[in-house]
Amino acid sequence: MDAKADQLRTSDGDLREVVGTRARTEARRVCNLSVAGIHTYYVLAGATPVLVHKSGCGNVALGQNAEGTYEWAEKLGHKHFGKAEYWQGPVEAAIRDTSNILHVNMKGVGSFVDAARDGLAPGHPYATDIEMGMIVRSVVHGGRSWDSIKFYRPGKDGSLIEFSVPEPNWGSFGRIRPYID
Numbered sequence: 001m002d003a004k005a006d007q008l009r010t011s012d013g014d015l016r017e018v019v020g021t022r023a024r025t026e027a028r029r030v031c032n033l034s035v036a037g038i039h040t041y042y043v044l045a046g047a048t049p050v051l052v053h054k055s056g057c058g059n060v061a062l063g064q065n066a067e068g069t070y071e072w073a074e075k076l077g078h079k080h081f082g083k084a085e086y087w088q089g090p091v092e093a094a095i096r097d098t099s100n101i102l103h104v105n106m107k108g109v110g111s112f113v114d115a116a117r118d119g120l121a122p123g124h125p126y127a128t129d130i131e132m133g134m135i136v137r138s139v140v141h142g143g144r145s146w147d148s149i150k151f152y153r154p155g156k157d158g159s160l161i162e163f164s165v166p167e168p169n170w171g172s173f174g175r176i177r178p179y180i181d
Contacts, residue, residue, distance in 0.1 A: 060094045062131045063105030072160055078103055095134045096142050102149045113168050140170050141178040
């Protein structure tokens, strides 16, 4: 194990050495806790504060298949939904899971705001626009922070490079319907 990975920080800020781990193969009841927008936090184990890191943290790639999004995602080891016949439910769940970092390939999309507005319209036919609309709902109603979304466009050599998309003025969108649970 890496020496830095063998330490935990206490709630007082002190570092403590990890003295061992145990793998378990038997079934055990567990309770999962998710705190929107926060990836590490303290919980009490009896009277002992324990630092918890969300295990569901992942990288999810979104964007147009025709613009190479799925190949790009696979090259980087990001999850994508290109082969899913029924993609909307899994994509929405991945976007709503605030422990995921979203990587959005904007090649062929144009403006995030325009695509998101189109994607929020009921019955809109374009999947990538619908994904952008899901991102809007997750930020406005679901606790996702704007900085958990990374945007990419082609650089001079054609490879995708990260660029900044300022957080939109959500008030300019009019009514943004929340998710239906």
